[in-house]
Amino acid sequence: MRVLILGGTAWLGGAVARYAVGQGHEVTCLARGESGSVPEGARLVTGDRDRTDAYRPLVTPGWDLVVDVSRQPGQVRSALAALSDRSERWVFVSSGSVYADHSRPGAGLDTPLLPALDGDEAAPETYGEGKVACEVACRAARGDNVLLARSGLIVGYGDRSDRFGYWPGRFALAREDGGPVLVPKRTDRPAQFLDVTDLAAWIVDAGLRGVTGAVDAYGPQRVLGDVLAAAREVAGFAGVEVSVSDEALRDAGVEEFMGERSLALWLADPEWAGFSARDTTSAQVAGLSARGLVDTLRDALAWERELGLARTGRKAGLDRADELTIIEDARS
Template sequence: MATSPSSDRVLLLGGTSWLGGEVARAALALGHEVTCLARGESGTVPAGARLVRGDRSTPTAYAELPAGQQWDLVVDLTRQPGQARGALAALSEHATRWVLVSSCSVYADHSVPGAGLDTPLLAAFEGEESGPEQYGEAKVACEAAVTAYRGGDALVARSGLIAGRGDLSDRFGYWAGRFALAQQDGGPVLVPETIDQPAQVVDVDDLAPWLVRAGLGGTTGVVDACGARRTLREVVDAASRASRFTGEVVPVPDEALVAAGVEEFMGPRSLALWMRDPQWQGFSARDPVSALEAGLVSRDLVETTRSALGWERELGLDRTGRRAGLDRADELALLASR
């Protein structure tokens, strides 16, 4: 692949899933030489990137990388402590800069809106490979591995909820997709009555290039890689505008939603991003000052919403079995029962 004389060598540990692929695209767009080490089972790498196959759960994971290659930047997206340690052992001495994509799920307390980097962390997971239920604890262990190998000479980016094209979680995109579907079928849209609660996302098109620029630029330390603090009302309003919705919006009391078995935030038969539990009011309201100081700037919410809506249309506005949100028939049945 042709690169400019000033291009940097970027190694993505991943690159075939959503965020990894977007980081690879961003690095390519910035003119860098990109290699992705992955099993290749989650998809393909972006055009222009080189795929090196390697299973990070095996001792030979890095055997196919060029021997002695010096990398200007390594970006690791793993949630498995054993993989994080293995990568650092094999590659840290050959990496000028290192970025670990972590998560705000590492924090032990999510009750305080506006909390910052001084929030206590969960206890680190002690094993090599964790399950989804230990996600936060495993990310803490991954962070500890980075510190053990590189001290403060690495960027640990604790990502908030990521939104935009390619998102398979169905969370942020639910609202834009639902308003667009309701505009088509002429029916109302159900919203929770308590709607001024926090809602915070970071656009993947902001996060991915920032990870590359900040990493290569020498940004180190811990950053809460979150977007601007917003409310669910702002998300719903942006979704309505992006979808050009002209129909009826029906607020439903929290108690009625709970009685009907509607879950909070995510999962089947939920209301996406709705979070009534007081112990979680800070989860989507982190202080974005560390992100701003590190150069992570959030685009307009409507722009993120339009991107999410385009993706929802590709997936199918009327699809069922969502990972977050209500199926349309269920939503209309809930409204009809009131």
């Protein structure tokens, strides 16, 4: 099949291209080429999607599948205008951030959406609204003949968000330095994610099978305790864990989930109780499956080792010295 990926040099787009090439498809990637190279076997067409002429080399002879990972409504609209009539199937990689409410565990596709962004460019703070506008553009151009893959937290090798890899990396670092690991006292809260390789494979296979409509492309429902137990196993950690309450973490200025001085995957705010606990029925019906947790953690740990277990300035998680200070305060 002829597969076009609008992207293909960054993390998810690269994984999609790599899988498609591995399946024997003829893969072309449109990208500026600034995020890296395309996988071996794929063809790179260099172009800036903010320019309408970027699609000119791609108009003929047509495509069996187009995969678009953009978050910018203007880019999505221009791609559809140039290529939709020449493409049999279309997948737009959206996000669970399109939903207006994240408080209800087990919520599904009936959850209300945010208002669509009015404009062509989404800022980080309007990411969800921008993705809604992209979905609106896809439906306007293709009706029901489009797969809207609303992804949740994507994890695995190559993840630069630090949100998932923090835990196997931290247990591995503690094994090396002999110190304790700080964990939240409540580990029964949801933790939901999907390996990038599973998402990439499903995007290609489901797209070519002709799966359409909105799908919550989330992994299995788990709790944080599952992740911690498996991360300890993968890292070979047999040391001490120090459980710290929500109140003590907040008093120490620790942020939830991600960001500077955060505790990765920790979500105590009831307004976000459903963020990592979405219903997976639509994903299962659409044929999405997930690899084992231990395998994903091994890949995440390998990536953490490449980046440096003791690195500072993480995008999610605590620097080691800061973590040990919080542990000392909690013990006193």
